[in-house]
Amino acid sequence: MKILSKEQIYEGDKLTAQRQNISSTELMERAGTQIFNWMHMRMQGAQVPIHVFCGIGNNGGDGLVLARHLVNHGYNVHTYVVNYSDKRSKDFLVNYDRIKQVTKEWPTLMACEEDFPTITPEAIIVDAVFGIGLNRPIADWVKKLFQHFRASKAFTLAIDIPSGLQTDSVPESENDVVWAGYTLSFQSPKLIFFLPETSKYSVQWEVLDIGIDLEYIYKLNTEAELIGKQEVLPIYKPRKRFSHKGSFGHALIVGGSYGKIGSVTLSSKAALVSGVGLVSAYVPKCGYVPLQVALPEAMVITDENEKFISNISFDITPSAIGVGIGIGTQDETLLAFENFLKENKAPLVVDADALNLLSKKTELLALLPKGTVLTPHPKELERLIGEWKDDFDKLNKTKAFSKKHEVIVVVKGANTITVFQDKYYVNTTGNPGLATAGTGDVLMGIIAGLITQGYEPLSASVFGVYLHGKAADIILEDFGYQSMIASYVIDAVAEAYIDLFKQPEQPQVSEAEQEES
Numbered sequence: 001m002k003i004l005s006k007e008q009i010y011e012g013d014k015l016t017a018q019r020q021n022i023s024s025t026e027l028m029e030r031a032g033t034q035i036f037n038w039m040h041m042r043m044q045g046a047q048v049p050i051h052v053f054c055g056i057g058n059n060g061g062d063g064l065v066l067a068r069h070l071v072n073h074g075y076n077v078h079t080y081v082v083n084y085s086d087k088r089s090k091d092f093l094v095n096y097d098r099i100k101q102v103t104k105e106w107p108t109l110m111a112c113e114e115d116f117p118t119i120t121p122e123a124i125i126v127d128a129v130f131g132i133g134l135n136r137p138i139a140d141w142v143k144k145l146f147q148h149f150r151a152s153k154a155f156t157l158a159i160d161i162p163s164g165l166q167t168d169s170v171p172e173s174e175n176d177v178v179w180a181g182y183t184l185s186f187q188s189p190k191l192i193f194f195l196p197e198t199s200k201y202s203v204q205w206e207v208l209d210i211g212i213d214l215e216y217i218y219k220l221n222t223e224a225e226l227i228g229k230q231e232v233l234p235i236y237k238p239r240k241r242f243s244h245k246g247s248f249g250h251a252l253i254v255g256g257s258y259g260k261i262g263s264v265t266l267s268s269k270a271a272l273v274s275g276v277g278l279v280s281a282y283v284p285k286c287g288y289v290p291l292q293v294a295l296p297e298a299m300v301i302t303d304e305n306e307k308f309i310s311n312i313s314f315d316i317t318p319s320a321i322g323v324g325i326g327i328g329t330q331d332e333t334l335l336a337f338e339n340f341l342k343e344n345k346a347p348l349v350v351d352a353d354a355l356n357l358l359s360k361k362t363e364l365l366a367l368l369p370k371g372t373v374l375t376p377h378p379k380e381l382e383r384l385i386g387e388w389k390d391d392f393d394k395l396n397k398t399k400a401f402s403k404k405h406e407v408i409v410v411v412k413g414a415n416t417i418t419v420f421q422d423k424y425y426v427n428t429t430g431n432p433g434l435a436t437a438g439t440g441d442v443l444m445g446i447i448a449g450l451i452t453q454g455y456e457p458l459s460a461s462v463f464g465v466y467l468h469g470k471a472a473d474i475i476l477e478d479f480g481y482q483s484m485i486a487s488y489v490i491d492a493v494a495e496a497y498i499d500l501f502k503q504p505e506q507p508q509v510s511e512a513e514q515e516e517s
């Protein structure tokens with residue numbers, strides 16, 4: 001799913017109104033009605049107090065449409081106008097009139113703290129104060145209102161975006177923003193739903209379809225894309241019946257040092273379950289026995305050194321190489337890595353200590369083949385790109401780094417974001433169970449495995465991140481967040497592949513209902 005910028009959303013609204021020959025008021029009616037339907041389906045007329053707080057722009061207009069439908073359907077609604085400016089939008093005004101026609105209880109005008117209503121914890125707050133139009137600092141009393149929402153502990157439903165957030169920046173203080181339990185967003189999810197510093201303001205989100213012109217969306221090139229099953233299915237390469245193990249390449253996993261051979265075992269096994277034909281592991285001598293015992297499917301090549309890698313040399317021709325897990329950062333290994341990069345022609349995935357070696361000696365970056373995949377966690381990323389001010393600064397710096405060195409950067413986190421040139425691919429699978437030793441090794445193995453099979457490095461990264469997270473989601477039911485370990489994630493990659501082709505379950509219709517219809 002494309003993640004549109006604010007400008008693209010406004011353009012979409014305008015074009016839709018033109019092409020469908022409807023007014024902006026009608027589009028607002030659709031938006032407010034969709035929110036109403038969403039609530040009505042869940043609430044079924046329940047008489048919980050609903051406090052709808054409307055700003056004076058179009059987000060507030062959506063709130064007024066919603067409030068009118070709630071009134072018309074007999075809900076226990078209180079509507080407020082958060083009067084932060086006298087520049088009311090045209091469609092706000094239209095709907096301000098319309099709500100006055102359906103109820104004697106006109107919206108309460110609020111202009112200072114004294115006007116705040118009491119909100120009980122069992123009530124529902126609808127936040128329609130600011131939408132994507134917020135473009136300057138918010139008045140103090142309005143910030144206080146947001147704090148009042150939060151202090152009430154009432155469930156808060158944000159329309160389009162939690163008020164106080166902008167689509168392309170991180171707020172200065174968490175007190176300046178609405179903390180929503182749920183956000184119903186129009187047209188497109190917002191990038192801030194997926195960033196570590198801003199995702200907390202919207203625990204859950206959903207996109208409501210308000211019928212934006214499909215051709216416009218289809219042709220649009222967006223900076224960010226949300227990656228779910230629909231996005232990875234076209235990447236998947238079906239297998240031909242007459243394929244053999246030679247058809248799926250030979251992956252080489254280079255890594256390990258004394259006490260850290262497990263990382264290579266995990267990566268190699270992950271490469272195997274991703275579907276490669278052959279896997280070889282390159283490890284220091286001390287890794288020979290453990291690897292052969294733990295993973296009989298892999299071949300093992302050893303370094304001359306007993307405990308760490310000192311000279312990466314082999315006589316196979318791998319289709320892709322994953323390098324860096326558990327190798328340490330001592331000088332001999334740095335030299336071995338440098339010599340290896342000078343000779344290497346195979347596509348690369350660079351992880352863990354090899355990333356730290358790149359940060360230690362940045363000249364090595366010039367030796368990476370174009371399209372090399374780097375898979376840093378936040379600390380490794382910081383060593384590569386330097387400190388960042390906030391999440392947007394981090395993404396911008398990563399983008400600049402990706403462009404400069406012509407590499408793909410997989411920024412690992414709760415929503416892993418793959419960055420390549422001007423584009424962000426935001427993953428939707430995965431869960432906190434992945435915050436455990438070895439899951440990064442597994443991800444590296446899967447991506448290296450996919451490149452080995454002939455996937456383009458960018459597709460391999462996006463698809464690999466998806467499969468890895470999906471595997472973790474599948475085993476969540478069995479192991480929970482606490483007891484998930486990297487090996488179980490490997491075991492579930494098969495199920496993650498199978499899931500790609502599962503049809504969503506159809507709702508069960510009883511025979512009686514079928515006869516009625």
Ligand SMILES: NC(=O)C1=CN([C@@H]2O[C@H](COP(=O)(O)OP(=O)(O)OC[C@H]3O[C@@H](n4cnc5c(N)ncnc54)[C@H](O)[C@@H]3O)[C@@H](O)[C@H]2O)[C@H](O)CC1
Pocket residue numbers: 009012013027028031055056057058059060061062084085087089129130131132133134135136137138139159160161186187210
């Ligand atoms: N397809 C859609 O997505 C649709 C979205 N709709 C809704 O419209 C809003 C965007 O509306 P807009 O009027 O542009 O912005 P806001 O409602 O966020 O209003 C802000 C309003 O106030 C001014 N302003 C901005 N910052 C401040 C400030 N700090 N203090 C005071 N005033 C401020 C600003 O200039 C605006 O005039 C979108 O989010 C959706 O909810 C449409 O209803 C239908 C289609």
Ligand SMILES: [K+]
Pocket residue numbers: 059127128129130131158159160161162163
């Ligand atoms: K809002």
